[in-house]
Amino acid sequence: MKVSELGNRIKARRAEQGMTQAQLAEAVGVTRKTINTVENRIFVPSTILALKMAEALGASVDELFFLEEEAAGGD
C-alpha cells in the first residue's frame, strides 16, 4: 500500500519571485504561519488556497504542488 503526501515547490518559487512568506501570506489573505506550515508540509491547504498561492506566485497549481508516494506499513 502506498500513501500519498503533498509535496510543494513554494519555497523555491518564492525565492525566484523574491517574495517572503509574509508577502505571500498578505497576497493570499492568510497568516504567515499558514504559509510556513504549508511550505513545511505540516498543513495541507484547500484547493482554493492552493489556487490563490499559485496565482500569487505566477505558477499553475501542479507546478507548485505534487504528490509524493511512500510505501507504508512494510508493504
Add this chain to the structure above:
Amino acid sequence: MDTINKLIRQRDMTLSLAALSFVVWQGGQLAEDLVVERGWGGDEPNLVIVFSVLIGAIGWALASFMFLVYAGRVSKAKVQSVLQDELFDQHKRIALRIGYMALIGAIAALLAVDMFVTFSAEIAIRALLIVGISVPLITFVLLSMGGDDDGDAE
C-alpha cells in the same frame, strides 16, 4: 503583517490566561466543595483555597477584558478573515476534538471513582467544566504556538 503577528500573540496570551485562570478559579471552588462535603476543614476557611479562587476569578475577568480589547483591535484592523484562516480552522477542530475526548475520559474517570467514593453532582459537574473548557483552550494555544520555523526572511 506585523499587526497580524501581534494580534496572534495577543490572542494566544489571552486564551492562555483564560484557561489557566479558569483552572485556578474553578479548581479552587472544587477544592472548597470537597472540603465542605467531606468535612475536612474546621470552621476556619482555607486561605489557600480562598486565595486561589480570588486570583483565578480576577484572572478570568482580566482575560475577558483582554478578549474585548483584542476583538476591538481585530475589528479596527479589519483582519478577521486573515486571523481566522484555514490553519486557524484546523487548529480549532483539533482542539475541540481533543477537548471532547478529554471530556469523555473525565466522565469515565468520574464513573470509576464513583464506585469507591461518593460525591455530589456539583463536584462532578465542576470537574467536567474545568476539563471541557481548559483542555480545548490550552490545546489551541499549543497548536497555535508550535510548528513554525520562523523562515520569513527567505
